[in-house]
Amino acid sequence: MGRFMSRYFRDKEGYHLGEAPKDRTYIKINANESPYPPSPAVLEVLTEKLLTTQNLYADPKSTELTQAVADYYHIRQEQVFADSGSDVILAYCLLAFGSGRGGFCFPDVTYNFYKTFSTFFGLQAQEIPLKEDFSICVDDYCNCGCNVLLANPNAPTGLKISLADVERIAAANPNHLVIIDEAYVDYGNESCVPLLDRCHNLLVIQTLSKSRSLAGARIGFAISCAENIEDLFQMKAAFNPDSINSISQALGCAAMRDTAYMHQCVGKIIRTREKVRTALLQRGFHVLESHTNFLFFEPVGLSAQALYLALKQEGVLVRYYDQPRICTYIRMSIGTEEQMRTVLAKIDKVLLHCCKPRAAIVSPYASCQTRIEAN
């Protein structure tokens, strides 16, 4: 660390991205990226005209992109805010709506960025424990006295709550904002965007990084009432008014308009996901149901950490979390059918070579240390 880093930030840790080593070719299923390329329509927007106009700043309002989102959800364009990835939109939201206003509450097991942002921005953060089975206790988020931030479906668990539950939470917190992060909504949940007519304290965030196969282009959007969207523009104007570049705007617009392709990719992922889930259950693993493009499971016969390391040796990158409650679990994104066949074969190879007797499934509450030593 340099000498000039502010003391305020010195001891704060950023978000840990899924690793991306370059020493060999890996099957990379640790960041929930789509294994499929973007829509063919996306490839067509890369015209000479788009490239020769790179001397100009992009449209700061992302007019065409926000219109494409508005058309998809049958809402008004004033209700849409786009920026370069949903992470930065989350950052704006936490700052704009959380600072000086009690911060946000969110589950103890969820997208780690929520805590990272809260810590960096010096916001109050209330972590509410999920139930033992990792489901969300909806009552915990009713009248909780602060803003609410929920990923639905949740990550890394893959579990979801219903639209009725979202509505109940919004109704029970009339003087606070309820943010629903729908990064995985296309893989098995209904969007709560239609609730916006009735719930004026609701703000929905989505990304084109997962179901629209555009993680590299960095595009996310927020949907809420026009007033909240104006507030986000005010935040953006203070940080990076032209953040979303013109190439990404054009790519995102084309991807948003190709609903058929998105459904086709999502359909393939869901079919593969259910096959892989069945295969893991057959191996005695404890696998949560999934409404996303990943599976969250507890291996049997070796620790999650051991499986993560062994798979890396085998050229497969999965996500292991060295943190309380979930250190006995692996999060594995769903790749192509062929990739997942390979991954299952690698898992079997690892299981065969790990001669230790089958360990009993340990409760997610067991401390990491005991679990790892026991294996």
Ligand SMILES: *Cc1c(COP(=O)(O)O)cnc(C)c1O
């Ligand atoms: C992937 C993910 C995001 C981030 O998406 P970007 O648009 O790529 O920044 C946000 N929230 C959750 C829950 C995610 O899993």
